[in-house]
Amino acid sequence: MSYQLFGMENPLLDIQCTATEELLNKYSLKANNAILADESHKALYDEIIEKFNVVYVAGGATQNTIRGAQYLLPPNSTVYTGCVSDDKFAETMKAAAAADGLRTEYQITKEAPTGTCAVLITGHHRSLVANLAAAEKFKYELLRQPENWKNVENAKYYYVGAFFLSHDGGYESALAVSKYAAENNKVFAMNLSAPFLAQFFKDRLDSVIKNTDILFGNEDEARVYSKEAKWDTDDVKEIAKKLSQLEKSNSRPRIVVLTQGAEETVVAVGDQAYSFPVTKVEDKDIVDCNGAGDAFCGGFMGLYAQGVEEIPRLVNAGHYLAHLVIKRVGPTYPTKEEREALPEF
Numbered sequence: 001m002s003y004q005l006f007g008m009e010n011p012l013l014d015i016q017c018t019a020t021e022e023l024l025n026k027y028s029l030k031a032n033n034a035i036l037a038d039e040s041h042k043a044l045y046d047e048i049i050e051k052f053n054v055v056y057v058a059g060g061a062t063q064n065t066i067r068g069a070q071y072l073l074p075p076n077s078t079v080y081t082g083c084v085s086d087d088k089f090a091e092t093m094k095a096a097a098a099a100d101g102l103r104t105e106y107q108i109t110k111e112a113p114t115g116t117c118a119v120l121i122t123g124h125h126r127s128l129v130a131n132l133a134a135a136e137k138f139k140y141e142l143l144r145q146p147e148n149w150k151n152v153e154n155a156k157y158y159y160v161g162a163f164f165l166s167h168d169g170g171y172e173s174a175l176a177v178s179k180y181a182a183e184n185n186k187v188f189a190m191n192l193s194a195p196f197l198a199q200f201f202k203d204r205l206d207s208v209i210k211n212t213d214i215l216f217g218n219e220d221e222a223r224v225y226s227k228e229a230k231w232d233t234d235d236v237k238e239i240a241k242k243l244s245q246l247e248k249s250n251s252r253p254r255i256v257v258l259t260q261g262a263e264e265t266v267v268a269v270g271d272q273a274y275s276f277p278v279t280k281v282e283d284k285d286i287v288d289c290n291g292a293g294d295a296f297c298g299g300f301m302g303l304y305a306q307g308v309e310e311i312p313r314l315v316n317a318g319h320y321l322a323h324l325v326i327k328r329v330g331p332t333y334p335t336k337e338e339r340e341a342l343p344e345f
Helices: 021-026 044-051 061-072 088-099 133-137 146-153 162-166 168-183 195-200 202-209 219-228 236-244 292-304 311-326
Strands: 005-008 012-018 033-036 055-059 078-081 116-122 125-131 157-161 187-191 214-218 255-260 263-269 272-276
Touching (some): 005 168, 012 088, 055 061, 061 088, 061 292, 061 311, 133 168, 162 195, 202 219, 219 236, 236 272, 255 292, 255 311
Parallel strands (some): 005 157, 012 116, 214 255
Antiparallel strands (some): 012 055, 116 125
């Protein structure tokens, strides 16, 4: 098998629109946040489809990232799994992933429809409200079946978003793959994904961080984790160093990468932290910032999975891919026809 990178999480069909403050207030949503839908959000999806101009994008944070990594990798270098239903949304998602060169090995459930995510854009902010539906039906027992576990064994690098930890099947699978990677000297990467995960699932998060070689996040997620850990600091560099030095199950130093939108990207290894300025995209060229963080991780992992370990080069690749996404609608990448030659990172 030729692929290098294996990803797991919650595949979701993004329903994206340019929203209003009134809509956010109606559903008690913050302009730049990510939450799981509850009963109070039940009417949101129909409302935005009915009242706003929506765009459908094959999403879920990790699927976005793995598609981005594939953009930088040779053909057939990535495999992604998650749970969907056998409906038209799943077919749309599978086709979109294939168009980006991503091989999908979805689990199929008839217990719920394919998951969706309302993506509400206000200015340069996005509010994500995810209805996991089928994504919550992912089963660890199915992953462990020989024909599926071979996808894990054949990979050399792994990437999982912490959204996966919010349901039992995802958590059990992430923990098992992270342990497998640690025991077999393979590289496991995870994203903190959203502030609520550190608030409500910190024990699960910590058990997987223990096996994590590369930990991604943004400044909001990092500060909430720091608060929950009672570290008494809001300084992103200090938090990155503390995350890097959390208990680890093998001897490979943990790399922590924290993005801050248009502000500097912070990377920590052990007790050393480094800053990398972001070349800002001009306002006139910004179409949509949704998915820029996922794209950054895709660029970083896409280069890392080619054996590159120099941090400045990896961060440059992340910034490059994030810039591409910012200039497009949703977390999408240029088609084969639109692509230009990749720069030297």
